[in-house]
Amino acid sequence: MSSNYTNSPCAACKFLRRRCTSDCVFAPYFPPEEPTKFANVHRIFGASNVSKILHEVAPHQREDAVNSLAYEAEARLKDPVYGCVGAISVLQRQVLRLQRELEDTNADLMRYASCLGGETTSAYGGRRG
């Protein structure tokens, strides 16, 4: 069987010490010059799980899927207890804090507006995310 078109095994096949065929599912997303990416993903998810995920998503979504898996794997290696869930927790706290601050500021705005002219002022924060 032929190797992939670059004549160099992808990072996954190099890691797994196998021949990189032209239909290798990993080859488009794990170039040989990024060995750590596959090593991390393999360590956290395992090659077969990654392969299953890639086969479940549409081809045009696979790059994003691989990149998000790589992100999660790296986060988990840096923080083995919480992984990227730690980042979610931090972001949620920040969002709640800013929401409270925005509510307080809007309340102040309402008070000033009613004092100055008796007209109500719509507050900020109505745009959806």
Added chain:
Amino acid sequence: MASSSTNSPCAACKFLRRKCQPECVFAPYFPPDQPQKFANVHKVFGASNVTKLLNELHPSQREDAVNSLAYEADMRLRDPVYGCVGVISLLQHQLRQLQIDLSCAKSELSKYQSLGILAATHQSLGINLLAGAADGSATATVRDHHYHHHQFFPREQMFGGLDVPAGNNYDGGILAIGQITQFQQPRAAAGDDGRRTVDPS
């Protein structure tokens, strides 16, 4: 050989169809009444990877690690392309929007506060900005203030276009995501399409 202390195999050993030993590393964190938790984690991470991860951690950290893995696995199964990263992206977007809104609100507030100082100064000098004056000069001054204000903030934005945020405009992302403040009760994210809540406990 003895099974787990509850005499019932843990969810992991049930799933793996093996005898649940007293020293089973999964048993404390995958109770038999939560089969889906282990099934999800196994599907995304694999049992051996989870074992390695847990063995690298202090026992006091393992419960949180399992719960975060369960959360990630659940997210990945709901969104095979982005998993948890989709949640992060959404939160970052919400954070940016909040920062913009807060900046605008504070800017407007500072204008009102300046007006307040100006009014206080005028009052002390015997100039009443707010009452109508016979010659209209005070009224004109108030009109000027309002016009200046409207130039920066168009009428539709000031007088009825926007809602006061009370968490309502962000509930699609935040409330559905749930609180993971100290990662004791992780819940599913972006649940505006009827997704169930993940409760790892």
